Amino acid sequence: MKGGVGDMASGIKIRTSSKDGLTTVRSIIKHPMNTGFEFDDDKGEVIPVYFIKEVICKHNDKVVLRCDWSRAVSKNPYLSFVFEGAIEGDTVSISWTDSKGLSESATITLK
Amino acid sequence: MNRRQLVKYIIAFPVLGSLLRSAAALAEWNVDAFAAQTEREAIDVFFPNREIIPSDAIKIGVHEVIENGAVVPIKIDADLPAVQSISIFVEHNPNPLIAHFDLSPECKGFIATRIKIGQPSDIIAIVQSEGKLYSKRKFVEVVEGGCG
Numbered sequence: 161m162k163g164g165v166g167d168m169a170s171g172i173k174i175r176t177s178s179k180d181g182l183t184t185v186r187s188i189i190k191h192p193m194n195t196g197f198e199f200d201d202d203k204g205e206v207i208p209v210y211f212i213k214e215v216i217c218k219h220n221d222k223v224v225l226r227c228d229w230s231r232a233v234s235k236n237p238y239l240s241f242v243f244e245g246a247i248e249g250d251t252v253s254i255s256w257t258d259s260k261g262l263s264e265s266a267t268i269t270l271k
Numbered sequence: 272m273n274r275r276q277l278v279k280y281i282i283a284f285p286v287l288g289s290l291l292r293s294a295a296a297l298a299e300w301n302v303d304a305f306a307a308q309t310e311r312e313a314i315d316v317f318f319p320n321r322e323i324i325p326s327d328a329i330k331i332g333v334h335e336v337i338e339n340g341a342v343v344p345i346k347i348d349a350d351l352p353a354v355q356s357i358s359i360f361v362e363h364n365p366n367p368l369i370a371h372f373d374l375s376p377e378c379k380g381f382i383a384t385r386i387k388i389g390q391p392s393d394i395i396a397i398v399q400s401e402g403k404l405y406s407k408r409k410f411v412e413v414v415e416g417g418c419g
Contacts, residue, residue: 182379195387197365213300219377226373228300232361232387233370234342234417240383243375 172254172266183246183270185217186238187254193235212237215256219246246270304368310360310395313368317358318397321404326351329396329407337388340417346383351400354380363392387417 171190176183189212196209215227217239224243239254246252248270255265307313314323332346347357357380358371364387372382380398388394391413397406 222375222377224375224377226299228305228371228373230305230366230369232364232366234385234387238344238383238385240381241372241374242379242381243377244379245377 172256172264174252174254174266174268176252176268176270178246178270182242182244183219183252184240184242185252185254186240189215189237189239189254189256189264191235191237191256191258193231193233193237195231210259212256212258215239215254217241218251218253218255219243220250301368301371305366307368308366310362310367310393313360313366314395314397317368317371318404323397323404323406326398326405326407329398329405331394331396331407331409332383333394333409333411335410336412336414338414340388340390340413340415342385343388343411343417344383344385345394347381347396347398349380349396349398349400349405351380351398351405353401354378354398355402356399357382358397359384359386360395360397361386361388361392362395364389367395388413389416 172187174185174187176185191212192210194207194210198207200207209231211231212229216223217225225241250270251267253265253267255263257263301317304313304317307316328350330348332348333343337343349357354374356371356373359369360367361369369386370384388411393408393410395406395408397404
């Protein structure tokens with residue numbers, strides 16, 4: 161099985177839908193989430209463990225969800241949660257930090 | 272080194288400052304709990320000396336037979352008041368603590384994600400509500416394991 165070593169950390173997709181004052185957030189983060197158990201057949205070596213450790217989700221400037229993850233969250237992690245109180249024009253942002261200390265964030269505006 | 276000296280160092284060496292900041296940002300990631308190799312140890316380290324009450328108010332939404340353990344969609348839905356956190360454990364994974372979520376008061380008691388499950392196992396969800404811990408277990412069959 162091939163892993164995603166060398167995949168550059170890039171890409172957070174965020175989608176939202178709102179109904180009755182509740183906002184559902186669905187996001188996909190591009191990341192290999194290597195467990196350290198996968199074997200790279202081309203290189204003939206084990207792919208080192210490499211995974212997102214922390215994800216912070218904000219409504220405007222307020223943290224609404226903080227995630228601590230292990231390597232057992234699947235490759236290209238999917239995350240969905242529901243919160244209340246957002247209105248049109250507000251922002252939702254998601255940022256992550258991985259086990260190499262790399263990080264990335266993305267922000268969308270609610271319409 | 273006293274605090275004043277430390278501040279001087281941080282001013283003098285911005286890289287050190289950013290390292291300290293990133294360390295602070297990750298301070299809550301529980302190294303020992305994530306490294307634990309049994310369900311009991313992971314839960315005891317993560318929730319030391321806490322009573323955990325089994326509850327059917329927590330629903331674990333997951334297929335009972337999983338073809339591909341590398342990508343297992345899972346939803347935790349807790350019909351409990353003021354849910355503060357949701358934690359997911361997989362009993363027979365190499366490290367049973369999979370993920371932990373701290374929810375603000377604005378959040379519903381709901382999380383959906385995708386996880387890896389190595390072999391047939393119980394999934395355990397632990398939910399903190401109004402300061403108390405509640406748990407739910409669900410067994411899943413796994414055809415092909417997903418740890419690599």
